[in-house]
Amino acid sequence: MQNFEYCTPTRLIFGKGVVEKLPAVMAPLGKKVLLTYGGGSIKKIGLYQKVLELLKNFEVVELPGIQPNPKYDPSVLDGVRLCKEHKIDVILSVGGGSVLDCSKAIAAGACYDGDPWDLISYKVKAKAALPIVDILTLAATGSEFDAGGVISRTETNDKIGYIDPLLYPVASFLDPTYTFTVSKKQTAAGVADAMNHVMEQYFVEDATLLNDGFCESMLRSLMVNGRKCIENPEDYTARAEMMLCCTYGCNRILSLGNSQSGWPCHGIEHALSAYYDITHGEGLAIITPRWMKHILSERTLDRFVKYGVNVFGIDPSRDKWEIARKAIDMTYDFFKSIGIPMTLREVGIDESRLDEMAHHIAVNEGLDEAYVPLDEKGIKDILVASL
Ligand code: NZQ
Ligand code: ZN
Numbered sequence: 255m256q257n258f259e260y261c262t263p264t265r266l267i268f269g270k271g272v273v274e275k276l277p278a279v280m281a282p283l284g285k286k287v288l289l290t291y292g293g294g295s296i297k298k299i300g301l302y303q304k305v306l307e308l309l310k311n312f313e314v315v316e317l318p319g320i321q322p323n324p325k326y327d328p329s330v331l332d333g334v335r336l337c338k339e340h341k342i343d344v345i346l347s348v349g350g351g352s353v354l355d356c357s358k359a360i361a362a363g364a365c366y367d368g369d370p371w372d373l374i375s376y377k378v379k380a381k382a383a384l385p386i387v388d389i390l391t392l393a394a395t396g397s398e399f400d401a402g403g404v405i406s407r408t409e410t411n412d413k414i415g416y417i418d419p420l421l422y423p424v425a426s427f428l429d430p431t432y433t434f435t436v437s438k439k440q441t442a443a444g445v446a447d448a449m450n451h452v453m454e455q456y457f458v459e460d461a462t463l464l465n466d467g468f469c470e471s472m473l474r475s476l477m478v479n480g481r482k483c484i485e486n487p488e489d490y491t492a493r494a495e496m497m498l499c500c501t502y503g504c505n506r507i508l509s510l511g512n513s514q515s516g517w518p519c520h521g522i523e524h525a526l527s528a529y530y531d532i533t534h535g536e537g538l539a540i541i542t543p544r545w546m547k548h549i550l551s552e553r554t555l556d557r558f559v560k561y562g563v564n565v566f567g568i569d570p571s572r573d574k575w576e577i578a579r580k581a582i583d584m585t586y587d588f589f590k591s592i593g594i595p596m597t598l599r600e601v602g603i604d605e606s607r608l609d610e611m612a613h614h615i616a617v618n619e620g621l622d623e624a625y626v627p628l629d630e631k632g633i634k635d636i637l638v639a640s641l
Contacts, residue, residue, distance in 0.1 A: 255462060255511040262505050264399050265425040268498070270490070272429055273301075273389060276308045279425050283385045284343020288336055290317045290357045292349040296391060299435050305348055305389070315340045317360075320349065323527050323534070324356035326371060326407045333360030334370050337384065347388040347423075350440075351395030354388050355403035358421040361386050374405050374416040383420040389427040392436050393497040394444030394535060396451060396504030398426035406528055411614060413528035415520070428501065430493040438484050442592040443535025444500060445480030449473055450519050450538040451503035457549070457557055458625050460513035468508050470564040472499050477588055484592055516624030519545050522633060524619070525611045532601045539589040540596055544639040546582045549626040558582070598640045608637045 267275060280287065287309060296302045306314065315336055320329045336342065337360060347357035363370030365382040372378040390398045397403065402417040436444070456469040476499050482492035502508065509515075522545070523537040550558055555574055562568040562581030570577070590596050598604075615621065616630035628636075 256460065256513055258510050260506065260510055261419075262399060262422065262507070264423050266399065266428060266501065267425060268428040269494075270429060270431055273304065273308065273427055276305070276387075276389070276427065277311065280309070280312065280344060280346065280387060283387070283424065286313045286340060286343045287315070288317060288333065288340070288342045288345045288357075288360070289314050290320060290333065290345060290347045290349070290353050290360070292318075292320050292322075292353050294318075295435065296348050299391070299432060301348060301389065301391065301432060305346070309346075313340075315342065320353045320356045322350075322352045323406045323413065323531055324352045324359075324404075326359075326374070326405050329356045330359045330363060330370055330374075330405060333357070334363035337364035342384060345384055345386045347386060348391065350390070350392030351397045354386075354390070354397040354423070355395070355405065357386055357388070358383075358397070358403035359405050359416060360384075362416075362418065362420060371407070373418075374414055375412075376416075380418055380420055383418070386421070386423045387425045387427070388423050389429070389432070390497075391432045392440060392444060393430075393433050393493070393500040394440075394447045396448070396500055396502070398423060398428065399501045400505040402504065404524065406531075411525070411528045412618075413524040415524070426501075428497055430490055430497050433483075433493050433497060434488045436487070438487075438593055439533070440535075441480070441483050441487070442589075442594050443533045443539075445476050445483075445496070445535070445592060446539035446542075446589055446594060447535035448496075448500040448503045449476050450535075450542055452476075452508060453542065454515050454517045454519060455509035455512065456561065457554070458509070458513045458515045462511050465508055465510070465512055466560065466564075468502075470561075472502065472508070473565045475499050481592060513625075516621055518621050518624040518626075518628055521619030521621050521624075522615055522636060525615045526598070526603065529607055529611055530601070530603050532603070536594055536601055539594045540598055540601070540640050541636065542589075543582050543586040544636050546585065547639065548632065548636050550578055550582070551626075554626060598637070603641075605638070605641060608634060608641075612637060
């Protein structure tokens, strides 16, 4: 087992109606609040009005319009400017992972005198960040329980995972009823994203039995409950379990003591959504089975056998290669069965920029150190197989 240090300081406040505790949680953090949100879904579900009511004794400044795959310009820059102008004490993010990720970058940028990109691009280490509280409305990324945010910069086709322990939310409100209105498309993308977070931690050289059990159980739960959420969007029990699975997905708890994988599918997908602004979870679902096929070898075979037997219930007495290949096919079939477009062409990506993207990924994502190292040619092969 590998050495590790671990601390997740975020307070999770989970369940129906928990938002009533918002004023009490916010009060010690200050009076001046930057309320961040996306394109309007929080207004449609009545949450915006509810939050303003709960914050009637606070001074609230708003940053609306944060887009999926949140953009440095304008959202991060506008948020930092508002925090400085209004001397904001605390950020309240209400929405999905994109709103929260953007809020994290704003929180750090607000406490820095230079260009916030210096922090996101790791040129400068942040010394401080504003506290963040979030109310999550979409289960997927795990941003509510981790220290990362992913920010896109359109003009350079960069999509960077910015991670710093300063960025852990102080508290995350997780009320599954707010996710009832998430579309089938976004629900399926959320399932695929969370499943891939687990896989990125499962397919490693050195793993504990304990972590393998967590991961396998999470994958099974995500498949069962994800399908239920799509079939019946107001199934509270399914939405709740899916939400909790997603929350666990990205904060390292599933890989403590394991060796690292390098998160190859994320490295590849971030370029797809940087270049084409596609939905993150859909990009991952498309890449994952092709990446699996690419890395299947004598060396990785036993890992795939374990995955096939414990996650999909494939008969362990069958030939190992047969089990591994069937497990990969079942991964593909599951994503397809929940309505995810399973080719790059279906999400608007053709061959024209594959070379450029493969080069960008090889230079920027460090996948030469992944569980199975990927060079530019390997990355391109996975992209071509995904067309
Ligand atoms: O903008 P609004 O109107 O709010 O609509 C959003 C958006 O269009 C909508 N939505 C959210 N809650 C809803 C709802 N619609 C109806 N009812 C609700 N309750 O859903 C759309 C997608 O929202 P978004 O926040 O983009 O989705 P998600 O939570 O999947 O976040 C994706 C982003 O997170 C990054 C991804 O790369 C992507 O940029 N990731 C962040 C990670 C992290 N911080 O740890 C890890 C992940 O691997 C991922 O990379
Ligand atoms: Zn992800």
